[in-house]
Amino acid sequence: MKRALVALGGHRPAWLPGSRLPVQHAGVVLGMALALAALAPAAARATPSYAAREGRACDNCHLTPDGWVNPGSLERKCTLSCQGCHVDPAGGGMRTASGRFFGRATLPLIATSPRPTQDWDRWLFHLLYRRDRATTFNDSLPRGPADRDASRAPAHAPRDLWAHGTPFGSPSREAPYQGRYGTLRADPLLQAGWDVRVATIASGEGGVFFPMQMDLETALHPVEHVTLLAVAGARGRSAGISETFRDARTPYLRQAFVLLHEWPAHAYLKAGRITPAFGLRLDDHTAQNRRAFELDDALPEARVAGVEVGANPNYPYASLAWFRSAAADRAPAAFDPFDVDRGSGGTLNLGWRQLGWSAGGSALVRRRPVIEGGDAASFAVYGVVNPWYYRHGLPLTWQAEYDRGTWTRASGRRTRRAAFWQELGWRAGNGITLLLAQDWADPDTEVLDDHAFRVSGGVQVTPVPGVTLDARLRALMPASGSGGSDLFVQIHLWN
Amino acid sequence: MTAAEPATVRPSRATRRRARARVAGFLLGTAAAFLLSACGAGKLPLEQVDPLAAPLHPTYEQAFSILQRTCAPCHRGGGAPQAALRRGIGPFAAEEDSGGADYATCKGIHAGLGGLRRTALDGGSMPPGAWPRFTEREKLVLRRWLADGACSPCFPCP
Numbered sequence: 001m002k003r004a005l006v007a008l009g010g011h012r013p014a015w016l017p018g019s020r021l022p023v024q025h026a027g028v029v030l031g032m033a034l035a036l037a038a039l040a041p042a043a044a045r046a047t048p049s050y051a052a053r054e055g056r057a058c059d060n061c062h063l064t065p066d067g068w069v070n071p072g073s074l075e076r077k078c079t080l081s082c083q084g085c086h087v088d089p090a091g092g093g094m095r096t097a098s099g100r101f102f103g104r105a106t107l108p109l110i111a112t113s114p115r116p117t118q119d120w121d122r123w124l125f126h127l128l129y130r131r132d133r134a135t136t137f138n139d140s141l142p143r144g145p146a147d148r149d150a151s152r153a154p155a156h157a158p159r160d161l162w163a164h165g166t167p168f169g170s171p172s173r174e175a176p177y178q179g180r181y182g183t184l185r186a187d188p189l190l191q192a193g194w195d196v197r198v199a200t201i202a203s204g205e206g207g208v209f210f211p212m213q214m215d216l217e218t219a220l221h222p223v224e225h226v227t228l229l230a231v232a233g234a235r236g237r238s239a240g241i242s243e244t245f246r247d248a249r250t251p252y253l254r255q256a257f258v259l260l261h262e263w264p265a266h267a268y269l270k271a272g273r274i275t276p277a278f279g280l281r282l283d284d285h286t287a288q289n290r291r292a293f294e295l296d297d298a299l300p301e302a303r304v305a306g307v308e309v310g311a312n313p314n315y316p317y318a319s320l321a322w323f324r325s326a327a328a329d330r331a332p333a334a335f336d337p338f339d340v341d342r343g344s345g346g347t348l349n350l351g352w353r354q355l356g357w358s359a360g361g362s363a364l365v366r367r368r369p370v371i372e373g374g375d376a377a378s379f380a381v382y383g384v385v386n387p388w389y390y391r392h393g394l395p396l397t398w399q400a401e402y403d404r405g406t407w408t409r410a411s412g413r414r415t416r417r418a419a420f421w422q423e424l425g426w427r428a429g430n431g432i433t434l435l436l437a438q439d440w441a442d443p444d445t446e447v448l449d450d451h452a453f454r455v456s457g458g459v460q461v462t463p464v465p466g467v468t469l470d471a472r473l474r475a476l477m478p479a480s481g482s483g484g485s486d487l488f489v490q491i492h493l494w495n
Numbered sequence: 496m497t498a499a500e501p502a503t504v505r506p507s508r509a510t511r512r513r514a515r516a517r518v519a520g521f522l523l524g525t526a527a528a529f530l531l532s533a534c535g536a537g538k539l540p541l542e543q544v545d546p547l548a549a550p551l552h553p554t555y556e557q558a559f560s561i562l563q564r565t566c567a568p569c570h571r572g573g574g575a576p577q578a579a580l581r582r583g584i585g586p587f588a589a590e591e592d593s594g595g596a597d598y599a600t601c602k603g604i605h606a607g608l609g610g611l612r613r614t615a616l617d618g619g620s621m622p623p624g625a626w627p628r629f630t631e632r633e634k635l636v637l638r639r640w641l642a643d644g645a646c647s648p649c650f651p652c653p
Contacts, residue, residue, distance in 0.1 A: 201624065201626075202624075203623045203624030203625075204623070204624075206569075206623075208568070208569055210568075237568060238568040238569065243568070286627070288627070291627065385521070387517075387518070387521070390517075394518070398521070398525065400525075400528060409545055409547075409548040409632075410547070410548055410549065410550075410632070411545050411546075411547035411548050412547075413545050413547075413548070415545075418536075420528065422525065422528060424525065442535040442536055442537070443630060443631075444537065444541070444544075444631065445535075445536040445537055446536070446537050446539075446544050446545075447537040447539070447540065447541045447544055447631050448537045448538055448539050448540050449535065449537070449540075450535065450537065450541070450630070450631045451534075451535030451536075452627070452628065454625060456625070474624070474625035475625055476624070476625035476626070476627075476628075478619060478628050479535055480619055481618060481619015481620060481628055482618060482619055482620040484620065484623055484624045484625060484626075485624060485625055486623070486624025486625045486626070488625075
């Protein structure tokens with residue numbers, strides 16, 4: 001084993017002249033590979049892609065169509081990509097009709113839409129058991145339209161408070177069908193949404209209560225293939241609500257871009273203020289593999305002005321972006337999406353998403369003068385496994401990401417950094433997910449004892465659509481100094 | 496009409512054996528990644544690896560921006576009662592060993608220099624709980640600023 005690790009560790013990547021992967025880093029990659037390989041299917045299943053955890057059942061994301069015929073893979077509206085549920089193809093924020101349907105039908109403890117039919121038994125190794133009877137499985141469950149003509153039936157007319165109108169012109173072939181998502185408006189002209197998180201963190205020394213995120217989202221879809229998305233938010237400050245609203249960056253445009261989409265293979269182009277897509281999309285902005293790589297999503301500094309193109313045919317996916325950025329420690333102007341300095345960069349994401357697993361890689365390159373943060377090159381390999389897809393008694397989802405790259409210190413000297421993150425989730429029942437996560441980062445591999453190891457465990461509960469409670473016990477073990485633990489609780493209101 | 500519930504079919508012994516092997520492999524891989532990722536690299540502190548990674552003589556503004564970002568969110572309004580701390584609802588004042596510091600103001604920072612040195616720089620226990628600690632560069636900036644006499648607009652150096 002040791003010899004194998006050394007052999008792997010001795011490899012000298014071409015992109016990192018003079019570097020050697022430390023043995024333990026090679027071990028992390030090997031561990032990830034082992035975990036992925038252990039759950040690889042005996043035979044590939046030729047099914048369309050859905051979401052990593054919820055894609056196992058069609059009606060998690062839309063009503064089961066009446067008289068369904070599976071279209072060719074390039075024409076399918078179902079995708080495991082973030083854009084299946086979110087307007088932004090990179091994920092997060094305003095939800096599409098499919099994402100909103102999922103939030104009403106599948107995610108909560110008390111669903112306001114009928115429960116999916118293939119989602120009944122949630123026991124773990126036959127030890128912990130739950131039989132889900134939130135909604136009776138019967139033939140009276142509503143059915144969605146099978147095609148565009150059927151979607152025009154009066155029975156499928158929308159009743160939607162937060163989405164209005166229809167884009168001008170005739171609908172494109174890739175636009176979603178009305179009625180497929182219940183009474184939600186499938187392809188609205190104008191839509192409003194929000195993501196508000198209020199959090200408290202308590203440790204032995206005391207605690208803080210503060211607004212973490214206050215985003216208002218608007219999407220205008222004037223004609224088919226064109227959407228304008230704007231997300232205005234407060235810069236959450238742990239000092240409290242008054243400090244948050246007093247902050248010079250409150251409010252600010254977290255995102256503002258034009259999106260050209262609804263093309264075959266889920267191809268898209270977006271341009272404006274964006275966040276570089278890199279690795280797995282994480283909902284924890286404090287994850288060390290994000291902070292150590294200048295990708296803390298809560299910071300205005302993480303935003304860039306750029307163009308991204310991508311496609312998500314079933315099953316491969318790819319995206320490519322070019323951007324200009326402000327200096328690393330300068331927050332760009334709140335409402336000027338093109339407030340940048342001399343820095344520029346690009347991202348590349350490639351991978352394969354299968355119904356029960358996915359694997360991919362990301363590259364992020366920044367070119368900046370040293371005074372603006374200096375050059376940096378970051379690379380990630382990541383994977384997701386959903387054993388639930390293969391075995392009914394394993395409602396688990398495992399995600400992991402390993403990051404490595406170079407960056408420039410203020411002196412102009414280059415160095416390297418590395419990080420790892422993994423999370424195991426158990427969908428214990430409707431609206432209840434238990435989570436166990438670990439992250440680790442070594443922000444400068446030449447510096448002694450600057451790395452830290454963190455574990456957290458907790459529960460996410462979504463009692464009703466639009467409300468999620470998240471409680472985690474977290475413990476930090478830095479290599480130097482004393483460790484600590486705290487209790488982190490957040491209430492997330494979303495639409 | 497209510498449809499029949501899907502019947503539970505007990506998988507064959509071979510299927511169960513394969514499933515158990517996969518689960519064992521998965522747990523083994525996860526555990527390996529968990530344990531092996533706890534290690535770090537590097538043999539020397541930042542000051543020796545790259546002395547110019549931080550300014551040799553940091554200004555008050557450079558120190559202030561670190562304290563403002565890392566300490567001031569909680570330690571503000573110096574002299575505020577400890578009750579806020581015990582109540583567990585912030586923002587709260589600094590602990591007694593940091594002299595009731597208010598890291599949002601110049602005078603408050605000077606009142607808390609002792610606590611900064613003890614808890615954040617030497618002890619490494621601040622920020623508390625599982626919050627990320629100071630980076631090595633931040634610590635180097637603060638240490639050098641303190642070594643230079645912690646000059647500031649409210650306590651200018653001679």
